Amino acid sequence: MRHIISILIENESGALSRVAGLFSARGYNIESLTVAPTEDSSLSRMTLVTRGSDDIIEQITKQLNKLIDVVKLIDLAESDHIERELMMVKIKTSEHTREEIRGIAAIFRGKIIDVTPTTYVVEMTGPSSKLDAFIAAIDGDTIIEVVRSGPTGISRGEKGLHL
Amino acid sequence: MELNGAQIVIQSLKDEGVEYIFGYPGGAVLHLYDALFQQDDVKHILVRHEQGATHAADGYARATGKPGVVLVTSGPGATNAVTGIATAYMDSIPMVVISGQVPLPVIGSDAFQEVDMVGITRPCVKHNFLVKDVTKLAETIKKAFYVATTGRPGPVVVDVPKDITDPRIKVPYKYPKKVSIRSYNPAVSGHKGQIKKAVDLLLTAQKPIIYSGGGVILGEADKELTEFAHTLGFPVTNTLMGLGAYPATDKQFVGMLGMHGTYEANMAMHDSDVIIAIGARFDDRVTGKLDQFCPHAQIIHIDVDPASISKTVKVAIPIVGEVKPVLEQMMEMIKESKKKPSKKALESWWNQIDQWRAVKCMEYDRNSRLIKPQYVIEQLYEVTKGEAYIASDVGQHQMWAAQYYPFDKPRHWINSGGLGTMGFGLPAAIGVKLAFPDAEVACVTGDGSIQMCIQELSTALQYNAPVKIINLNNSYLGMVRQWQEFSYESRYSHSYMDTIPDFVKLAEAYGHVGMRVDKPEEVRPALEEAFALKDRTVFLDILTDRTENVYPMIEAGKAHNDMTLRVANGTSTDRELA
Ligand SMILES: Cc1cc2nc3c(=O)[nH]c(=O)nc-3n(C[C@H](O)[C@H](O)[C@H](O)COP(=O)(O)OP(=O)(O)OC[C@H]3O[C@@H](n4cnc5c(N)ncnc54)[C@H](O)[C@@H]3O)c2cc1C
Ligand SMILES: Cc1ncc(C[n+]2csc(CCOP(=O)(O)OP(=O)(O)O)c2C)c(N)n1
Ligand SMILES: [Mg+2]
Numbered sequence: 199m200r201h202i203i204s205i206l207i208e209n210e211s212g213a214l215s216r217v218a219g220l221f222s223a224r225g226y227n228i229e230s231l232t233v234a235p236t237e238d239s240s241l242s243r244m245t246l247v248t249r250g251s252d253d254i255i256e257q258i259t260k261q262l263n264k265l266i267d268v269v270k271l272i273d274l275a276e277s278d279h280i281e282r283e284l285m286m287v288k289i290k291t292s293e294h295t296r297e298e299i300r301g302i303a304a305i306f307r308g309k310i311i312d313v314t315p316t317t318y319v320v321e322m323t324g325p326s327s328k329l330d331a332f333i334a335a336i337d338g339d340t341i342i343e344v345v346r347s348g349p350t351g352i353s354r355g356e357k358g359l360h361l
Numbered sequence: 362m363e364l365n366g367a368q369i370v371i372q373s374l375k376d377e378g379v380e381y382i383f384g385y386p387g388g389a390v391l392h393l394y395d396a397l398f399q400q401d402d403v404k405h406i407l408v409r410h411e412q413g414a415t416h417a418a419d420g421y422a423r424a425t426g427k428p429g430v431v432l433v434t435s436g437p438g439a440t441n442a443v444t445g446i447a448t449a450y451m452d453s454i455p456m457v458v459i460s461g462q463v464p465l466p467v468i469g470s471d472a473f474q475e476v477d478m479v480g481i482t483r484p485c486v487k488h489n490f491l492v493k494d495v496t497k498l499a500e501t502i503k504k505a506f507y508v509a510t511t512g513r514p515g516p517v518v519v520d521v522p523k524d525i526t527d528p529r530i531k532v533p534y535k536y537p538k539k540v541s542i543r544s545y546n547p548a549v550s551g552h553k554g555q556i557k558k559a560v561d562l563l564l565t566a567q568k569p570i571i572y573s574g575g576g577v578i579l580g581e582a583d584k585e586l587t588e589f590a591h592t593l594g595f596p597v598t599n600t601l602m603g604l605g606a607y608p609a610t611d612k613q614f615v616g617m618l619g620m621h622g623t624y625e626a627n628m629a630m631h632d633s634d635v636i637i638a639i640g641a642r643f644d645d646r647v648t649g650k651l652d653q654f655c656p657h658a659q660i661i662h663i664d665v666d667p668a669s670i671s672k673t674v675k676v677a678i679p680i681v682g683e684v685k686p687v688l689e690q691m692m693e694m695i696k697e698s699k700k701k702p703s704k705k706a707l708e709s710w711w712n713q714i715d716q717w718r719a720v721k722c723m724e725y726d727r728n729s730r731l732i733k734p735q736y737v738i739e740q741l742y743e744v745t746k747g748e749a750y751i752a753s754d755v756g757q758h759q760m761w762a763a764q765y766y767p768f769d770k771p772r773h774w775i776n777s778g779g780l781g782t783m784g785f786g787l788p789a790a791i792g793v794k795l796a797f798p799d800a801e802v803a804c805v806t807g808d809g810s811i812q813m814c815i816q817e818l819s820t821a822l823q824y825n826a827p828v829k830i831i832n833l834n835n836s837y838l839g840m841v842r843q844w845q846e847f848s849y850e851s852r853y854s855h856s857y858m859d860t861i862p863d864f865v866k867l868a869e870a871y872g873h874v875g876m877r878v879d880k881p882e883e884v885r886p887a888l889e890e891a892f893a894l895k896d897r898t899v900f901l902d903i904l905t906d907r908t909e910n911v912y913p914m915i916e917a918g919k920a921h922n923d924m925t926l927r928v929a930n931g932t933s934t935d936r937e938l939a
Contacts, residue, residue, distance in 0.1 A: 211491075
């Protein structure tokens with residue numbers, strides 16, 4: 199199953215490589231990994247998407263917790279959560295296709311953020327599956343470039359990941 | 362007090378109570394060596410290869426329970442230390458390694474003798490630090506010792522750039538009494554509810570067994586384990602790393618389990634209905650084929666590292682905590698409980714175990730005209746009255762030492778189990794001897810292994826650390842040869858060395874005593890003579906039966922009840938008992 203693991207980690211050089219190294223050394227898969235500073239300058243927040251059986255996910259969270267630099271983590275998949283990913287897609291356009299692309303983008307609540315005579319850049323956020331669906335809805339031959347941030351997430355309700 | 366960085370390192374070690382530091386100098390640590398020179402509290406042992414420094418510090422740590430300390434220079438000094446760091450890591454041995462690094466401003470420029478030590482060691486340390494600020498140096502060293510010695514112990518590397526130890530830059534020094542790390546809070550006592558469940562299960566068990574490991578030794582809980590086992594009357598088996606955690610001569614001890622474990626230990630594991638694993642990590646050498654591992658058992662597992670629990674084998678009752686407090690908690694509940702272990706069930710269980718014992722899986726040919734390696738170890742046991750520290754290398758000789766030298770006390774069996782590092786034995790023995798100068802220390806080794814760190818013979822002489830080297834010389838990489846005999850139709854691919862040095866002359870060249878033994882009747886007198894030479898390192902080159910194999914053996918991919926045993930005429934048989 200797919201899991202989104204959110205990690206608070208010491209904002210120190212080398213901390214990221216400890217996490218990445220753990221995954222490659224133990225053969226766990228990483229689908230995506232995002233890192234950014236938090237409101238507390240001593241901490242970074244990492245969001246990691248991985249897949250595995252329950253046993254593997256259990257080992258992953260235990261091994262992550264074992265890293266001295268990892269302060270706290272939660273597996274978002276364990277409870278209600280919201281997932282968002284940012285995507286920008288550059289699409290080749292022609293006179294006949296422009297309207298259709300605008301239409302599809304609107305259905306997916308995408309925004310057109312750059313226009314040239316022959317291209318659009320569509321910006322979109324949402325759960326990764328929604329972004330996948332948008333890509334599937336567009337003629338593949340017209341896609342010049344896709345940039346995705348990798349998903350990040352937050353739990354619903356009062357619960358939160360903080361110290 | 363104002364000190365420069367080099368002095369801070371040395372003063373921190375003093376304040377930490379460090380007695381010995383094992384090391385080797387070089388450019389990046391010259392300031393440190395100058396600071397070492399100007400004091401006599403911390404004694405430096407100059408090894409002959411940085412691998413030797415790490416193994417010697419490791420041996421010291423295993424025997425004393427205190428962290429081993431290593432000092433190496435940057436680049437090749439640091440990389441030479443990696444094997445020893447990984448060895449300590451796999452067996453959870455507390456160690457602090459201080460490595461020199463090129464000055465901060467040139468890090469990343471491929472400077473002379475630069476390697477990314479933090480990067481190279483990351484997968485084989487508990488944690489590591491690169492010191493970037495001399496005012497944080499003392500605190501970093503304190504943290505290193507704290508992390509190395511608490512929770513599940515392990516090696517910690519502190520990489521110190523040369524400019525941090527610059528003698529001209531002095532800063533106020535104060536060694537912190539305590540440090541805390543917000544993200545590191547290892548468990549100590551166990552969860553009461555879990556312990557209660559475990560006790561209930563133990564007291565209803567029909568065919569229980571205690572499977573205990575290195576964690577009991579690391580956690581200084583041998584007395585608690587013994588009391589626990591005696592109270593319950595259950596059989597006890599130890600892993601290779603756990604030998605000595607429970608007295609091997611006790612009647613409840615059924616021997617080591619696993620690949621080269623006893624028939625009774627493995628059969629009892631296989632048939633058991635309740636297993637309590639105590640500070641053991643279900644290594645593949647122990648479990649054999651996972652899907653046939655202990656098919657009838659409910660498992661309780663005590664371990665300080667949650668990641669050790671349900672890693673390979675799913676357990677019913679996990680208890681995260683240190684062995685000692687958890688066993689104390691359990692004992693209390695057992696004493697309070699009205700339930701008692703079923704006498705009847707235990708009686709028939711012990712009857713069954715005695716039948717397995719009657720197979721006498723450890724018998725070997727005692728009438729051979731060749732020297733049997735097992736016989737050498739038995740004689741070693743008698744000559745040292747079972748009280749010696751035995752350091753071992755890796756191979757068949759290691760297994761024979763484990764099987765035929767019953768350890769009654771913890772910290773006396775010093776071997777590399779997890780990484781299986783050939784070359785470990787001699788430097789480790791030196792580390793032990795330095796810690797306990799009045800104790801007998803032997804290194805059981807093989808003709809292959811001893812050549813991997815033989816240079817440390819020179820260290821033994823310089824620092825007056827007389828150890829007895831028992832070389833079970835079979836002119837083979839015997840363990841490899843055994844696997845080739847069993848699994849590759851005796852195609853002995855490169856497991857034979859055509860040229861083996863004259864170890865007697867070699868020992869003499871290093872300033873020691875060398876003796877060769879090639880008849881069974883000479884073994885005992887030679888051992889006695891060697892141990893009588895109290896202040897000399899003696900190299901006993903014992904020419905043993907070259908074809909001897911380690912039995913019993915669970916071959917790769919087989920289950921506990923599918924062992925290969927020795928038969929009377931010396932060959933093996935596949936013995937399958939359901
Ligand atoms: C040639 C060769 C053959 C081998 N054959 C065998 C064999 O037949 N049988 C065998 O058993 N081994 C064998 N080994 C060794 C094997 O590879 C493993 O090293 C060994 O089985 C691991 O022992 P252990 O489970 O006791 O764990 P250790 O490596 O000693 O680990 C200790 C465990 O205890 C935990 N722990 C540490 N401190 C505490 C504490 N204070 N409280 C609670 N828990 C704690 C740790 O987290 C860890 O999980 C062999 C090795 C070699 C080189
Ligand atoms: C550094 C290292 N290289 C290779 C091995 C693989 N290996 C395990 S046992 C062994 C043979 C050891 O030979 P020897 O020391 O003569 O001991 P014996 O088995 O003959 O008693 C080898 C090569 C190892 N464990 N360590
Ligand atoms: Mg050999």
